[in-house]
Amino acid sequence: MLSFLVKRIGQLLFTLWCVATLIFFMLRVLPGDPVEFKYTSEGGVITAEQLQQQRQRFGFDKPLVVQYGHWIAGLAQLELGTSIWSENPIAQEIGTRLGVTVQLALLALAFGLVMALPPGILGALSRGTWLDQLIRVLTVTGQSVPSFWLAMLVILAMLATFGWIPAIEAVSFRERPWEYLAQLVVPAAVVGWRLSSVNARLLRSSLIEVLGQDYVRTAHAKGVGPARVVWRHALTNALLPTVTVLGIEFAGLLGGLVVTEQVFNINGIGRLLMQAISYSDLALLQGLVMLFALIYVTVGFAVDIAHALLDPRIRVH
Amino acid sequence: MSTASVTSEEAGSPAPVKGRPAYKVLRRFVRTQPLGALALLLIASMFIAGSFAPQLAPYDPLAAAFDAVLQPPSGAHWLGTDNFGRDVFSRILHGMRPALLLGVSTALIGSLIGAAIGTTSAYFGGRVDAALQRANDVLLSIPLIVAALVVVAVLGRNVVAGVDINLMIAITLPYIPVMARVMRSAALQVRISPYIDAARAMGYSHVRIIARHMAPNLVSPWLVMVSAFTAQTILLKASLSFLGVGVHEPTPAWGLMLSNVSVEIFTTAPWVVLFPGLAISSTVFAFSLLGDALRDALDPRTRH
Numbered sequence: 001m002l003s004f005l006v007k008r009i010g011q012l013l014f015t016l017w018c019v020a021t022l023i024f025f026m027l028r029v030l031p032g033d034p035v036e037f038k039y040t041s042e043g044g045v046i047t048a049e050q051l052q053q054q055r056q057r058f059g060f061d062k063p064l065v066v067q068y069g070h071w072i073a074g075l076a077q078l079e080l081g082t083s084i085w086s087e088n089p090i091a092q093e094i095g096t097r098l099g100v101t102v103q104l105a106l107l108a109l110a111f112g113l114v115m116a117l118p119p120g121i122l123g124a125l126s127r128g129t130w131l132d133q134l135i136r137v138l139t140v141t142g143q144s145v146p147s148f149w150l151a152m153l154v155i156l157a158m159l160a161t162f163g164w165i166p167a168i169e170a171v172s173f174r175e176r177p178w179e180y181l182a183q184l185v186v187p188a189a190v191v192g193w194r195l196s197s198v199n200a201r202l203l204r205s206s207l208i209e210v211l212g213q214d215y216v217r218t219a220h221a222k223g224v225g226p227a228r229v230v231w232r233h234a235l236t237n238a239l240l241p242t243v244t245v246l247g248i249e250f251a252g253l254l255g256g257l258v259v260t261e262q263v264f265n266i267n268g269i270g271r272l273l274m275q276a277i278s279y280s281d282l283a284l285l286q287g288l289v290m291l292f293a294l295i296y297v298t299v300g301f302a303v304d305i306a307h308a309l310l311d312p313r314i315r316v317h
Numbered sequence: 318m319s320t321a322s323v324t325s326e327e328a329g330s331p332a333p334v335k336g337r338p339a340y341k342v343l344r345r346f347v348r349t350q351p352l353g354a355l356a357l358l359l360i361a362s363m364f365i366a367g368s369f370a371p372q373l374a375p376y377d378p379l380a381a382a383f384d385a386v387l388q389p390p391s392g393a394h395w396l397g398t399d400n401f402g403r404d405v406f407s408r409i410l411h412g413m414r415p416a417l418l419l420g421v422s423t424a425l426i427g428s429l430i431g432a433a434i435g436t437t438s439a440y441f442g443g444r445v446d447a448a449l450q451r452a453n454d455v456l457l458s459i460p461l462i463v464a465a466l467v468v469v470a471v472l473g474r475n476v477v478a479g480v481d482i483n484l485m486i487a488i489t490l491p492y493i494p495v496m497a498r499v500m501r502s503a504a505l506q507v508r509i510s511p512y513i514d515a516a517r518a519m520g521y522s523h524v525r526i527i528a529r530h531m532a533p534n535l536v537s538p539w540l541v542m543v544s545a546f547t548a549q550t551i552l553l554k555a556s557l558s559f560l561g562v563g564v565h566e567p568t569p570a571w572g573l574m575l576s577n578v579s580v581e582i583f584t585t586a587p588w589v590v591l592f593p594g595l596a597i598s599s600t601v602f603a604f605s606l607l608g609d610a611l612r613d614a615l616d617p618r619t620r621h
Binding site: 011014015016018019022023026027029030133136137140141143144145146148149152153155156159165251252254255256258259262273274277280285288289292293296297 | 352451452454455457458459460461462463466467470471548552555556559560562572575578580583584587590591593594597598599601602605606609
C-alpha cells in the first residue's frame with residue numbers, strides 16, 4: 001500500500017508540474033502586454049518609462065526562464081502570486097469566491113445523484129419496454145438542454161407561477177439565510193438536473209449488470225422481497241461506479257459553473273475566470289487553471305485510494 | 318499477445334467487418350432503432366434548411382427595424398422579433414449552418430486525431446502507451462470549457478472564409494484527450510483479437526496492421542463517438558458564444574442570441590430566448606439520440 005501511495009503521489013506532482021509548465025508557456029504567447037492593457041484599456045495614457053517601471057514591478061521585465069523559475073518555485077511553496085489587475089494576492093481572490101462555487105457544486109452534485117435514482121432504477125427494471133424508451137428520451141433531453149437556457153426557463157416559470165424570483169444582487173448568509181439558500185438552490189437544481197441525466201444512464205447500465213450477478217439470484221432464492229433486493233443488494237453495489245464518475249467529474253463541474261454563475265450573477269470562481277480573461281490577467285488566469293488541475297488530481301487521487309482500500313486487486317499494479 | 322486467442326473470444330471482441338450493402342444496413346437500422354432513424358431524419362432536414370437559409374429566411378437576419386421591436390410571434394414574424402426588431406426565425410435559420418458545420422467538423426477532426434493517438438497507444442502498449450497516457454492525464458485535468466476559454470484567449474480571432482479557425486481549434490483541442498481515451502479502450506479490445514496476432518505472425522508492418530487490420534474494426538465505436546461528440550461540441554460552442562467568446566454581435570449565432578438578454582426583456586418577451594434555446598436543444602438532442610441508437614445497433618454486447 002505504501003509503495004502504491006508513493007507512486008501515485010509522484011504521478012500527481014508530475015501531472016501538476018506539466019500543467020503548470022503548459023499553461024505558463026501557453027499564456028506567454030498571448031499577443032499584447034497585460035501590464036500595458038491594465039493602464040491603457042480604460043482610455044489611460046502611460047509613458048514608455050512608466051510602463052517599464054510597472055513591468056518591473058510585476059516581474060515581466062525578466063527573461064522568460066527566470067519568470068518560469070519564479071512561477072514554479074512559488075507553486076512549490078503554495079504561492080500563486082499577485083493578480084495584475086486588482087493587485088491582490090491570487091490566493092485571496094480565489095479564497096473569497098471559492099466558498100460559494102463549492103457550495104453550489106456540492107448542492108448540484110446532491111441534486112444530480114438524488115434525481116438520477118428514479119429514472120436509473122426504473123430504466124434498469126423495465127429494460128427494453130416503452131418505459132425504458134421514454135426514460136431514455138428524457139435523459140437524452142436532459143443532456144441536450146444548455147444549462148443557461150434552462151436557467152432562463154426556470155426563472156420565467158417561477159415568475160409566472162409565484163410572481164417572484166430569487167434576488168439577483170448578492171446577500172450574505174448571516175443577514176438573510178433564506179434568501180441566500182434560495183439563490184443557490186435554483187442554479188444548483190438546474191445544473192443538477194443535467195448531471196442527473198448523465199448519472200441515470202450510468203446507474204441504469206451498472207444496475208442491469210449487478211442484477212445479473214450471482215449474489216442477487218442468491219438473495220432472491222433465499223426469499224428476500226423484490227424491493228429489498230433492489231434497494232439493499234443491487235443498488236448499493238450499482239451506485240459505486242456512478243459515485244466514482246461523479247467524483248472524477250467534480251472539477252469539470254466546477255468548470256461548467258462558469259456559465260451558470262454568469263446567468264445567476266453569482267460572484268464565484270467562474271466569474272473570476274471570465275474577469276481574468278477579459279482583463280488578460282495572466283497571473284490570475286494561470287492561478288485559476290492550477291486550481292482546477294489541483295482539484296481534478298486530488299479528487300482522482302482520493303477516488304483511487306478509496307478503490308484501493310475496497311479492492312486489493314488494484315494495489316498490485 | 319500469445320495467450321490472447323481463447324480469452325478474446327470470451328470477451329466478445331468485435332469480429333472482423335464484412336461488407337454489407339448500404340441500403341440493407343440502413344433498413345435494418347430504421348427497423349431496430351426507430352428513435353435513431355427519427356434523429357437521422359431531423360439532422361438531415363436541419364442540414365437542408367441550414368444550407369438554404371438565404372433562400373428560406375423571410376427577412377435579412379441582420380436588418381434592424383426599430384419600429385418593430387420585441388414583436389410577439391405572428392403571421393409576419395413567425396417567431397417574433399428581438400430587441401433590435403430583427404426577425405428571430407431568420408436569425409435561427411442563418412445560425413443553423415455555422416452551428417452544424419462547426420459541430421460536425423470539430424467532432425470529425427478531433428475524433429480522427431484522438432483515434433490515431435488512442436489506437437497507437439493501445440497497439441504498442443508498454444512505454445508508448447504509458448507516455449501517451451501521462452500526457453492525456455495532464456490535458457484532462459483542465460476542465461473542457463476552461464481549456465476552450467484559455468485557447469480562445471490565447472489565439473484571438475482568425476476568420477478564414479467565414480469560419481473562425483481559432484474557435485474551431487479551441488473547441489477541438491480539449492476534446493482530443495477525451496476521444497483518445499475512448500478510442501484507446503475500444504482499440505485494446507481489438508488488439509487482443511486473434512486476427513491481429515495472425516497479422517503480426519505474417520510479418521506485416523506496424524503501420525499496415527494499424528491501418529488495415531485495426532482501423533476497419535474501430536469504425537463502429539468511432540462513428541458512435543463522432544455523433545455523441547458532435548452534440549457536445551455544438552453545446553460547447555453555444556456556451557462559449559453565450560459567454561461572448563468567439564462570436565460577436567450582430568452575427569446570428571444561437572448562443573449569442575441568448576446572451577445579453579436582460580431579465581426585463583426575456584420576462585416580457587420570452588420568445589426572444591425560447592426559440593434559439595429550442596434550436597440548440599433539438600440539434601444537440603438529435604445528435605445525442607443518433608449516437609445512442611448507433612451505440613445500441615453497433616455494440617454486440619447491448620444487442621438483445
